[in-house]
Amino acid sequence: MNARRRSHxxxxxxxxxxxxxxxxxxxxxxxMEAVAARAGVGKDTIYRRWPSKAxxxxxxxxxxxxxxxxxxDTGDIVADLRQVMTRACDLLGRPPxxxxxxxxxxxxxxxxxxxxxLNERFIxxxxxxxxxxxxxxxxxxxxAPDFDxxxxxxxxxxxLYFRLLITHEPLTPAYxxxxxxxxxxxMGPRPQP
Amino acid sequence: MNARRRSHxxxxxxxxxxxxxxxxxxxxxxxMEAVAARAGVGKDTIYRRWPSKAxxxxxxxxxxxxxxxxxxDTGDIVADLRQVMTRACDLLGRPPxxxxxxxxxxxxxxxxxxxxxLNERFIxxxxxxxxxxxxxxxxxxxxAPDFDxxxxxxxxxxxLYFRLLITHEPLTPAYxxxxxxxxxxxMGPRPQP
DNA sequence: GTCAAACAAGACGTCCCGTCCCGATATGGT
DNA sequence: ACCATATCGGGACGGGACGTCTTGTTTGAC
Numbered sequence: 270m271n272a273r274r275r276s277h278x279x280x281x282x283x284x285x286x287x288x289x290x291x292x293x294x295x296x297x298x299x300x301m302e303a304v305a306a307r308a309g310v311g312k313d314t315i316y317r318r319w320p321s322k323a324x325x326x327x328x329x330x331x332x333x334x335x336x337x338x339x340x341x342d343t344g345d346i347v348a349d350l351r352q353v354m355t356r357a358c359d360l361l362g363r364p365p366x367x368x369x370x371x372x373x374x375x376x377x378x379x380x381x382x383x384x385x386x387l388n389e390r391f392i393x394x395x396x397x398x399x400x401x402x403x404x405x406x407x408x409x410x411x412x413a414p415d416f417d418x419x420x421x422x423x424x425x426x427x428x429l430y431f432r433l434l435i436t437h438e439p440l441t442p443a444y445x446x447x448x449x450x451x452x453x454x455x456m457g458p459r460p461q462p
Numbered sequence: 463m464n465a466r467r468r469s470h471x472x473x474x475x476x477x478x479x480x481x482x483x484x485x486x487x488x489x490x491x492x493x494m495e496a497v498a499a500r501a502g503v504g505k506d507t508i509y510r511r512w513p514s515k516a517x518x519x520x521x522x523x524x525x526x527x528x529x530x531x532x533x534x535d536t537g538d539i540v541a542d543l544r545q546v547m548t549r550a551c552d553l554l555g556r557p558p559x560x561x562x563x564x565x566x567x568x569x570x571x572x573x574x575x576x577x578x579x580l581n582e583r584f585i586x587x588x589x590x591x592x593x594x595x596x597x598x599x600x601x602x603x604x605x606a607p608d609f610d611x612x613x614x615x616x617x618x619x620x621x622l623y624f625r626l627l628i629t630h631e632p633l634t635p636a637y638x639x640x641x642x643x644x645x646x647x648x649m650g651p652r653p654q655p
Numbered sequence: 656g657t658c659a660a661a662c663a664a665g666a667c668g669t670c671c672c673g674t675c676c677c678g679a680t681a682t683g684g685t
Numbered sequence: 686a687c688c689a690t691a692t693c694g695g696g697a698c699g700g701g702a703c704g705t706c707t708t709g710t711t712t713g714a715c
Contacts, residue, residue, distance in 0.1 A: 279661095296572065300702060300703085301704080302701095305664090306664095310662080311662060311663040311664060311665085312663090312665085312703095313662075313663085313664095314661080314663075321703090321704085322702095322703075372572055375569070377568075377627075377628075378627065379564070379565050387628075388628070388630075392628055411651065412649055413647065413650060414651075417640055417644050420640055420641065420644050421644075423620075423625065423629075424620075424649075426624055427619075427620025427622070427624040428616040428617055428620035429620070430623060430628060431616050431619060431624075432616065434567060434623070435567065435570075435580075435581070436585065437581075447613055448617070451609065451613050451617055452617070453649045453650035454608075454609065454648050455645065455646055455648020455650070456605055456614065456648070457646035457647060457648070458604065458605060458606055459606055472693090493670085493671060493672085494671075494672065494673080495672090498695090503693075503694070503695095504694040505674090505694095505696090506674085506675085506693080507694075509673065513673095514672090515672075515673090656715100658713105658714090658715090659713100659714090660711105660712085660713090660714100661710105661712075661713095662709105664707105664708090664710100665707090665708095666706085667704105667705080667706075667707095668706100669703085669704090670701105670703085671700105671701095672701090673698105673700095674697105674699085674700105675696105675699100676695105676696090676697080677694105677695090677697105678695095679695100680692085680693070681691095681692080682689100682690085682692090683688100683689095683690090684687100685687085685688090685689105
C-alpha cells in the first residue's frame, strides 16, 4: 500500500509543478526537463504516468479548476445562469488561468486526445448541468415552451468562447449580461402585446 | 520593375507551396525545410519575407479563403444570414480547409501576432459586413428594434466556433438553421399575442 | 536480509527552427 | 555588351526540446 501512496504523492507533485511552471512561463515554453528538474523526479517518472507533455498539461489544468461551476437553483433562471457564467469567466477568462485554458484549447486543435479528454472531462459535464437547470426552468414556464434546449448551452457559451479565443476581448460581467439579455429577448421582431 | 515581379513570383510560390504542404501533413508537421525544398528556394528567401513559420502559415491560409463571404441583400435577413453562415461552414468548417483554420486559431492562442492579424484581416471585416446587413434589416423592421446589434455577430458565430473548436462536431446547414431559429425566437417566454 | 520494482540523473538520437555563410545568378544601369 | 549589386539556392550551424534508453541507487514487500 505504501507503494501506492508514494506513487500518488509523486503524481500530485508532478502535476502541481507542471501547473506552477506553466503559470510562470506559459505552455509554449513549458519543458518536461524543467518540470522534472523542479519536481526533483526523473523524466521517466513523468512519462510512466503521462504519454506526452500535452496530456500532462491537460491533467494539470483540469484537475485544479473544475470545481465551483455547478448551477444553483434559486428559482430565477436568469440569475442562476448569470452566476455560473460570470464565475466561469472569472475562472477561465482572465489571468492567471485564462491563458492556460486558451493554450489547452489551442493544443486541442491539433491533438485529438486532448480534444476528446477536454470534452469528456470538462465541457460535457458542464453542458449537462446547464441542460438540467434549464429544463427545470422550462417546466416552470420561465422559458419559451418550444425553445431548442439542446442548443442553449452552445448559444450561451459560444459568444464567451468567441471572445476568449478569437477576439481576445475581456470577459466581463457586463458582457455576460448582454449575452443573456440578447439570447432571452431574441433577435426577431416581437408581436405587439 | 522586373525585380519586383520576380520577387512577387517567389512570394506567391512560397505561399502556395506552404498551403499545399499544410494540406498534406497539417500545420503541426509542416516544416520550413520542406517548404523551402519543395518550392525550390533557400530558407533565407522565406525568412526574408516572413518572420516566422506561424506568420507564413497565416498568410497562406488567409490569402486563399477570404473571398465569397460577403452578405447578399435579398430583402430577407434570415435567408441572407443563412447563406453566409452556411457558406462559411462549408469553407472553414470541414476538410480540407477546416483543420487548417482550426490550427490557425490554435496558433493564435499563444501567438499574439497571429491573433491580431487574424482579427484584423478576417474576423473584423466579416463582423463589419454582418453588422451593416443587420442594421439595414433592423431599419426595415425585420428585427426587434431594441436588439443589441453589436452583439449579433458574436451571438450567431459563437455557437459555430464552439462546435468547430470545442466539441468538434460537424457544422451542417441544419445546425445553422437551428442557431438562426433559436437566436431569432429567443429563449425567454413570449407574451401571448 | 533479499529481491524486484520504481526511481533520479542524465546521455542520447532525432527533429526542426531560425541564423549565417558562400558561391552562383540575374538584374539594371551605363 | 558589360559590370556592380542585390538577391538567390543550398546547406552548414547552433540551440532547444521531445521522448527513449542506460546506469546505478533507493524503496518497500516478503
